[in-house]
Amino acid sequence: MSTLLLALISGGVIGLALGALGGGGSVLAVPALIYLLGFTPVAATTASLVIVTATSLTALYAHARDGNVRWRSGGLFAAAGLLPAALGGVVAADLPPALLTGAFAVIAAAASLRMLRPSAAALDALPVRPGRAAGTGAGLGAVTGMLGVGGGFLAVPALVNVVGLRMRAAVGTSLLVISVNSLAALAARTGAAEQLDWAVVAPFAGAAILGAWDGKRLAAKVSGGALRQVFAYVLLAVALFMLIDVLARLGPS
Structure with a gap:
């Protein structure tokens, strides 16, 4: 199968998951790109x-149009993550590949386990703790910058439980946070971005954007929990x- 076709299929599947789930779908992008x-x-x-x-900015526009973004x-939440996202982007370039892959795998496993837990209903009003909100925003920025994940699976519950947003507003607002953090991390990786194979990345991103719109339609027809x-x-x-795979690479040759 050609590389272009693989990029289109992978992007389409990931976009479909992102659009259907509202957060967490893009976490499959890294393993797809590696393996x-x-x-x-x-x-x-x-x-x-x-x-x-690219996908977050597109989805952010749609949610903002529906009034679901609390700017x-x-x-403020995103501002706390700007510097950690940039620093994470710089640090990632110097990490051993096995450590970077292993850290990503741990985050992905944590995300999957959190998705399997029943979600708590959002309350009408929750006490907002500025210190905790800043710390959470900084942590999310660091994860985004270092591991290249949007972090919707972390941002949405944080915006509900720490900032006090209702679920629909939290999903829309998380896209603002993800977009800002991702742009900050990319700015710190300018040299690395210039060396990417854009003949693969561009169709991958385009297919993900288109797949996200189909994912929204799929979510309307199939149970979100399923x-x-x-x-x-x-x-x-x-x-x-x-x-x-990481443990096998680290083992005796």
């Missing part, structure tokens, strides 16, 4: 940031495969 398209871990996390930024709360469960098990299997 299907032959990217190094550093190049994969950089390319994933490009894909995450002030999201802007979709999330299926995706969580797939993500857990991918995370375990990556961990086994």
Whole structure:
């Protein structure tokens, strides 16, 4: 199968998951880029940031049009993650590939396990703790910058439980946070981004954007809980495969 076709299929599937789930779908971009398209871990996390930024900005426009983005709360939350996202982007370039892949696998496994847990209903009003919100925003920025994941699976519950947003507003506002963090991390990786194979990354990102629109339609027809469960098990299997691969590479030759 040609590289271009693999990029289109991978992007379409990831966009479909992102559109259907509203967060967490893009976490499969890194393993797809490494194991299907032959990217190094550093190049994969950089390319994933490009894909995450493109899809998040597109989805942000749609949610903003529907009035689901809380610009002030999201802007303050994102501001806390700007510097950690940039620093994470710089640090990732110097990390050993095995460590970067292993860290990503751990985050992916944590994301899948969280998806399998029943979500708590959002309350009408929650006490907002500025210190905790800033710390959470900074942590999310660092994860985005270092591992190239949007972090919707982390941002949405944080915006509900820490900032006090209702679920629909949290999903829309998380896209603002993800877009800002991804752009900051990309700015720190300018040199790495210039070396990407854009003949692969561009169609991958384009297919992901188109797939996200189909994902929204799929979510209207299929139970959201069922979709999330299926995706969580797939993500857990991918995370375990990556961990086994890392351990095999570190083992005796």
